[in-house]
Amino acid sequence: WFSVVDVCEVLTDSVDAGAYWRKLKQRLKEEGSEVVTFCHGLKLESSDDKRYITDCSNTEGIFRIIQSIPSPKAEPFKRWLAKVGYERVQEIENPEIATKRTRMLYKLKGYSDDWIEKRMRGIAIREELTDEWQKRGANEQKDYEILTAEISKAIFGITPSEYKKVKGLKRENLRDHMDDFELIFTMLGERSTTEIHKTENSGGVSKLTQDAKRGGRIAGIAKEQLEKEIGRPVVSKNNFLPKKKNVKKLK
Known part of the structure; x- marks a missing residue:
């Protein structure tokens, strides 16, 4: 405010x-x-x-x-x-312009090309999922938040708001601070959920919520298997926030 x-x-x-x-x-x-x-x-x-x-x-x-x-x-x-x-009108008329601008902004922020590719793919998967939600009865923002939280809990064991606390984030976009594995499992959970919606022709927030839990669990099982193999948790407190400079105080 x-x-x-x-x-x-x-x-x-x-x-x-x-x-x-x-x-x-x-x-x-x-x-x-x-x-x-x-x-x-x-x-x-x-x-x-x-x-x-x-x-x-x-x-x-x-x-x-x-x-x-x-x-x-x-x-x-x-x-x-x-x-x-x-610029917004241009993006509505030609969505490719929005994609190019997003890529450029990530590049200017110092993200690697490999990370940017995963992030952009994640954005596309997320948009496909929210389109399905809208078509199938989830029309309010709170519905999206509930469904997203269910997927996140099934994958990582925590909600997005809890995840942001782990990474020390406030208003920042959580996914802009995920590493490769975090992005990959998020994509798997959301893409799986989309496919379940389509396969079962789901409708209504209650059924969509059940699907979200199942889709997220698919990614959650894969995450747990990876953690056993690499011997460390996937959820990381690391973020891409600018490093604070140490200011030397005069004695």
Whole structure:
């Protein structure tokens, strides 16, 4: 969440950002804009060390508000949002563009070509699975989360949220921090689940959940066999987070 007043202060250089936001909010309401519906009052600490109810907004809401601020400092953000929107339209019209951009981003982050190939294949398998879920009765985000958690538990013995804790992750994408084996067994579990759905023509969240457990277990058994052979667990606390630099303190 972001403080709307703080954003207004940075982008407008207003001597009274609070008054600026109140005036802007009133104008938006009069125009019938839905931007203000993205705002929620949260208690934030002020310069006097006291906590006050402050208008805050999530990322989407802040972007909407920035677009409503008539200030030269807001223009770079508006141009960037327009560029991102245009790129998204391109990706919808030609999905291959999205794939190329994703590959490029992973390359820029320092991932190996071999890892990128596995990750991209995993993305394709995941998309095929979620398409099946949507067609077969899992229409809400919470359904996807439940089904994904069942597959993960059957493979690795832990849910994705627990997995992120093992790797020391917060908002990062878990799969972007998996090694080769972790990606491979995730793909096997999800691809197996997809095939079970198709073979049995499954429908409804209850049946899909049963399939998810079975598909995940197929990968889980393979993982356990590998662990016996190599003598170590597949689940690793390793991640691809940037290494923290050790700062030497002056004595």
